Amino acid sequence: MTKLALSLSEYAVVLVNLGTPAAPEVPEIQAYLKQFLSDKRVVDYPDILWQPLLRGIILPFRSRKVAKAYQSIWWPEGSPLRVITERQVKALGKRLELTETPVQVCYAMTYGQPSIGSTLERLCASGVKRIVILPLYPQYSATTTAAIADQVADFVKQTRNLPEIRFHKHYHHHPTYRAALAGSVRSHWQKYGQAEALLLSFHGIPERFVRLGDPYQQHCRETAANLAADLGWPTEKVIVSFQSRVGKEQWLTPYTDQLLEELPGKGIKNLQVLSPAFAADCLETLEELAVENKEIFMHAGGESYQYVSALNDSPCHIRLFEQIVLQQLQGW
Template sequence: MDLQLETQKYGVLLVNLGTPDEPTASAVRRYLKQFLSDKRVVDVPRPIWWPVLNGIILPIRSPKVAKAYQTIWQDDSPLRTIGQAQASALQQRLLIDFGIDCPVELAMTYGNPSIPDAMARLQQAGVERIVVMPMYPQYSATTTASVADAVNAAVANIRHIPELRMVHHYYHHPLYIKALAGSVKSHWQQHGRSDLLMMSFHGIPQRYAKLGDPYPKHCEATAEAVANALELKPEQWQLTYQSRFGREPWLQPYTDETLESLPAKGTKSVDIMCPAFAADCLETLEEIAEENKEVFVEAGGEQYRYIGALNDSPCHIKLLSVLVAEQLNGW
């Protein structure tokens, strides 16, 4: 790709969902309150939602979630550590592949480093044009649109706002599919193949999809493309949805219930991956790699292996650099 860039200085804002500052009940409570207060995430009327959130959910869930974070926490949250590695690697890759010398800042929609702080650092570096890179291959109003909201709010009080472009999705980008399929092939070369490849995506309420959120269609397209790249037969792979919350129906089939049912149907070994997650986090390292493994094994499963997220692998960073370069082209 031949980029003809003007003299304005460019920058990249790499945005993921978020993480608490530390694995304690108080820090998790602050994080969950910010996350679950977003109307994009929970669209229940505020007079109904506030008493439930503050009186029930936060007091009960915060200590439980903190304990879960403690099982995966090292020097910092894995999501933040991996995100910082991704930002550093992307900055280097843009320079090597495209000759683009621009700062890349990591930001979180909820928690730290915050979007306003990261954007301020970019502007302090003289950046005038920013590519916003939400780390969500499949578009959803609950994720990608929340990034757009947060970026717009961050520039609301800036007199000289930067020019902005945002990557909307990349669920079917050839390099994304190639990277996912490559990660599965590498896993199989090291460990052998299981009876079934399960692709578990983060769920959203069914109602959101009925209101027009394209997320499930994007997930289905990703899963089918990966299965085709791996030349899998229909019975050799399955799409599921994880991490449901609350009482209303979410996208189905559910990951945990599906895993529980598989051994009785003769599926004794499963390889599971989470294509919607660009970096390993609580939902992959604890919920999928640990909690759901217990579900499968207790139901009679014999072998369960989690295939890690793309994280800061070279193929993933290559994909991100191309996505950014595509936005910069012609700007």
């Protein structure tokens, strides 16, 4: 590994994930959802129509349901997403130390704390001059990665003495990501055996966003094709679906919950499920995918349903981050 002549006070990498409520209670859930669902990258309806619906109906009713879901998966150390992200930061920092790369490693959240803007302000105040932003989304979408870029741009617009910033767009084709994803499935197979099919459930986005140019659906299907090839499995045994839709607008299909109701009737009764879009286990994986959707599948006649964990802070995942960061630091 090439040794990089960097100053500890001048270089930083910021891992950025979606975010999490500060606590699994209704007020914190409402504050988090209000910020999240007010982002035009996520919901682009006119404020005059959307905000009354959001504040008058969605937040009062949805927050109570979401709070119960968070309470069911909350860890003693805190939100799973936050705890795992902190572990990723610590593990990446250790790997970069082994390569004698003096760079600060920290994290920020698009929604909630620590915010992207406050993190960048803190780094600049400490003397950092060059920053790598690494969104923890293998597949690009304007609803996730571009939302991070928006907040970085907001920071830039308000800052006189700018740091140099590099931004990594996506990594679903990265060889180490592919190896990590396939390795996680093989490890699961070694413990539990193979199922009849693998279901890759990705977070959904409105179908309209794809028509407007968002490549997310294409990236998801490329991820599935890559995984099938890397596992040596027939492509028809690696199924793609989309979860977590909101509202009445058409989102990407097939919908995960509806598909799980149909699969047992089609002869697939033993299923293993993973969500390659999530770099860390969170509410959408630990509760929605692992619990809610399992109940749907089993009630429909399924016999075995196993959730394959996100890559989290596994060594292969941290190695991927290390490789991306070292690549981004080159030439500085």
